[in-house]
Amino acid sequence: MLKSKAKWNFTNIEDDAIHWMDNLHHLSPVIQELLLQRGITTEDAASKFLAPDLSDLHNPDGLLSMDKATRRVHQAIEQQDKILVFGDYDADGVSSTTVLLKALQELGATCDFYIPNRFTEGYGPNEQAFRQAFEEGYRLIITVDTGIAAIHEAKIAKELGIDLIITDHHEIQEELPDCYAIIHPKCSPDYKFQELAGVGVAFKFAESLLGYFPNHLLAFAAIGTIADLVPLVNENRILAYYGLKALTATDNYGLKALKAVCKIEGEVTEEDVGFLIGPRINAVGRLQDADMAVHLLMTENKQLAQEMAEEINAINQERQQIVSRIVKEAEQMVDNTDNQGVIIVAKEGWNEGVLGIVASKLVRKFDRPAIVLAIKPDSGVAKGSARSIPAFDLFQNCMTIKQLFSSFGGHSQAAGMTIQLDQLSAVQSALDELIQSKLTEEDFKQVIHVSQTITIPEISEELIHEINQLAPFGMDNPKPVFHIKNLPTQARQIGSMKNHLKLQFKEENTVLDGIGFGMGELYDYLTPHTEINVVGELGINEWNGVRKPQMMIQDLSIAEWQLFDHRGKRNVNKLNFMEFEDDFLIVRNGNQQSFDDAIPQITYQCNLEQLQEVETLFIYDLPNELTALKQLIQMTKPTNIHVCYYVEDSTYLRAFPTREEFKWLYALLMKQREIDLKQAISGIMQSRGWNKDKVLFMLNVFHELEFALIDNGMLRLQAKPLKQDLQSSMIYQDRLQQAEIEKILYYSSYEELRKWFTEECMDYLGRPKEELSYGL
Structure with missing residues (x-):
């Protein structure tokens, strides 16, 4: 039996919810069930989900203060007032900045952008930046993907006579900034979708400003929406779906150059954005000023775009090396402590920009929430990022001890914070107490949500093509994970370090390969003729022009002994x-x-x-x-x-004396009556071809049954021995038993x-x- 590393949660569907699928004969039962799992219970909803339509996007005017903010911007444009777009340094912030900046430039605005430096200014609006903007003549500042917690900065803007429009999507705290306008889905109770990314809000604002639907900005909307891990349903799904198509066909020099360094060819997928494009844009703001990322997306110079994309790629490689070093140091810190609650590690010299990535890696390895901080001895604080496990809402729990943080903000699974050094132990104790009181041992295990169990013959290219109609995948629309129970026909370790596992399953005429990256060590835990439970995502593997289904294995287990x-x-x-x-x-x-x-x-x-x-x-x-x-x-x-x-010395392989051989030896003894064993044994062995063990065994049986007596190397035959069967000898039985044990075991x-x-x-x-x- 082999236990799974993660907890497998199987999705269940109530039987009475299936009747509406009766008319959708063109969809396989697998896809029908996947749609039901996503809460799609009408034929119309199924059609809209499988074929997203831009006409299903909501009217931007549904967002509170949209009209007021739009009028103010148009007024500034008419009066040729300078407008500053205040953004953020992650992929959502960069794409939000680009969207609004392009819309303003199209309208002829006098505008520029400002993204704070992560290391010198920290996250969000700050007083110094606002004062500098005022000195440079800006009287209208528009934040994108940030600002909802800028209480102090809003007061400063008001004192300076700057109109501040906040567009954001982050969690609302107890107090809202006192500013000219706030455009935020969660501040708009009548707006039908509350989960837009920062770029989604900026896109809505751009649409309102332009007075038409800005198709040319969809590619940027897709980047921020996918990279920021917001739920890919409703409006986010539509924006991501059409944004990926726009990314595929883009003429934007910056995006084309970025795709080239990422080696993205053909159709752009959500995985390309999430694992290639997004991390490179993020890397700029993690290691230095994020302005270059905005300039890349805004440039009209092809050569400059190529140069910037290559530089950004190099920055990303540097980021990967820095992350690797810090992760190693952080893991050693965790290994050297016996704390089993929330992980908090801090060290001077760590790069603040990558600590969120480090925290994510610690969470995956140790199955616990992790806070990773860079110590600033000059200011007596530690600044960093946190990531959590699904069962522990980081935002809500940290908000209960907000007084212990100098600053704090984020979501249920991710956050950023600043903590006074003398408060670190208090934060550790408080969070440990919270997590231990709320979570059980099972809650700490990683969770894999399994869509359904599937058989090998059901798997085909056609099915995988159907599954891909559910893309783009992301939060609230996860890529389906399937469960298979089958006997592998092949199992082997692959990779130069033998650290990956490859399984092959075959049933009827269907062959399925399963690849488990980083699971090579489990090879030794697979036994012959044993069914394996595997869970993973289905895809197509193409090699030398041959296409066939495969499963990317996420976890496996064995139910039988x-x-x-x-x-x-x-x-x-x-x-x-x-x-x-x-x-x-x-x-x-x-x-x-x-x-x-x-x-x-x-x-x-x-x-x-x-x-x-x-x-x-x-x-x-x-x-x-x-x-x-x-x-x-x-x-x-x-x-x-x-x-x-x-x-070493097998009893089973030794020749067991026959009854006839016992008779022959006994007859020899009767002729001589008394023999010297040292002299006689070698002669018996030579004449009969027996080994010494066999001869001694037979003589010991005679001795035990009192057919003969052995004393001081001499054997004397008894004159009138009691008649006994050879099998009544314990020595005889022990040898039979030992041979039988060896035979069986x-x-x-x-x-x-x-x-x-x-x-x-x-x-x-x-x-x-x-x-x-x-x-x-």
């Missing part, structure tokens, strides 16, 4: 298996101590009543009796058994040995408890 066969192998280090076992026991025959004293060991002669159940049993020696092994297994109830014994095939354990020892297993193990 497993037999690991190391018989006859002297050089296999079974201790490697023990490193990954939580609950195991080693069985020896006698008092051999070949392991560390801390490793739990027992013998076949132990008190069975004191044994406790274990998951894994390592059997290092054969028993003297099969019943001893049976009883031991029935008491410990393992679900994994490793047979690790090596037979050592010389049997894998299938025979597994069957023996199952039928003779493991009646406690009963039916496999799949429901309890996997939540099916």
Whole structure:
């Protein structure tokens, strides 16, 4: 049995919700169920989801203060007042800045943009930047993707006589800024969709300003919407869907150059944005001033765009190296503490711009929320980022101890903060208390949401094409994860370091390859003829012009008990298996101590009543009796058994004397009546071709049955021995028994040995408890 690393949550659909699908015969049952899981319960909704339509976007005027803000901007344009777009340094902020800036330039506005430096100014609007803008003649500032928490800065703007329009989408706190206008979905109770990204809000504002739908800005809307991990449903789905099409066909020099350094060819997908384009735009603001990213998207110079894209690519490579170094240091800090609550690590010299990425990696490795901070000794603070696990709402829980932070903001799963150094221990204690009071051990496990169980014959290119109609995938519209239970026809480690796992399944005429990246170590935990449960995403693998379905494996498990066969192998280090076992026991025959004293060991002669159940049993020696092994297994109830014994001198392979051979030897003894064993044995061996062991065994049987007496190397035949059958000899029976033990436990095939354990020892297993193990 192999436990899954993550918790598998299977999506269930009520039966009475399926009737509306009756008329959609063109959709496979798999797709119909996936639509139902997304809350799509009408044919019209299904059609709209599978074929998004720009006409389904909501009117920008539904956002509170949109009209007021639009009039103010047009007034500024008419009066030739300078307008400043105040953005943010991430991909959403950069794309938001670009969208609004392009709209303003199209309207003939006198405008520029300002993005604060992450390291010198921190996140969001700041007083110094506003005062500088005033000195430069700006009387209208428009924030994009930021500003909803800028209470102080709004007051400063008012004092200076600057009209401040805030467009944002981040969580609203207790107090709203006192400013000219706020355009925010969550401040607009009548607006039908509350989850726009910052760029989505900026796009709506641009549409209102321009007076028509700005198709030419859709590509930028897709970047911010996808990169900021907002729910890809409703308006976000439509913007991302058409924005990806616009990205594919774009004529924008900056976007084309960015695609080139990312090596994106053909159709642009949400994965291209999420893993290639977004991280490169983010990298600029993480390591330096984010202005270059905006200039790249705004430039009309092809050569300049190529140069900037290459520089941004180099910055991203530098960012990757910095992240790798900090992650290594942070992991060592976590390993050196026994704290099991919220991870808080801090160090002077860490780059603030990458700490969110570091936190994400710590969360994935340790399955706990992580706060990663850069210590600023001059100011006595630590600044950084946090990421969380699904069961722990970072924003809500941190807001309950807001007084301990110098500044704090973010979402349920991500946040940024500044903490006074003398408050670090208080934050640690408070968050540990919160998480321990609210979460169970199961809550800390990673969760994989499994859409449905599917059979191998159901999988085809056509099905995968249907699944891709649900794209773009993201939050609230995750890429479907499927569960398969099947017997692999092949399993092997791949990669130069053998750190990846490849499985192949075949049923009827369908062949499916499964690739588990970073799962190579699990190869040794797969046993022959054992069904495996795998969960993962389906896709198409194309190699040398050949296309075939494949699964990207996210996790795997085995529900049935497993037999690991190391018989006859002297050089296999079974201790490697023990490193990954939580609950195991080693069985020896006698008092051999070949392991560390801390490793739990027992013998076949132990008190069975004191044994406790274990998951894994390592059997290092054969028993003297099969019943001893049976009883031991029935008491410990393992679900994994490793047979690790090596037979040096095999009883089973020795020639067992026949009755006729016993008769011949006895007849020889009757002729001589008394023999010197030292002299006689070699002669018997030579005349009969027997080995010494065989001769001694037969003589010892005669001695035990009192057919002969052995004393001081001499054997004397008894004159009138009692008639006894050879099989009444204990020596005779022990040899038969030992040979039978070796035959069953050592010389049997894998299938025979597994069957023996199952039928003779493991009646406690009963039916496999799949429901309890996997939540099916």
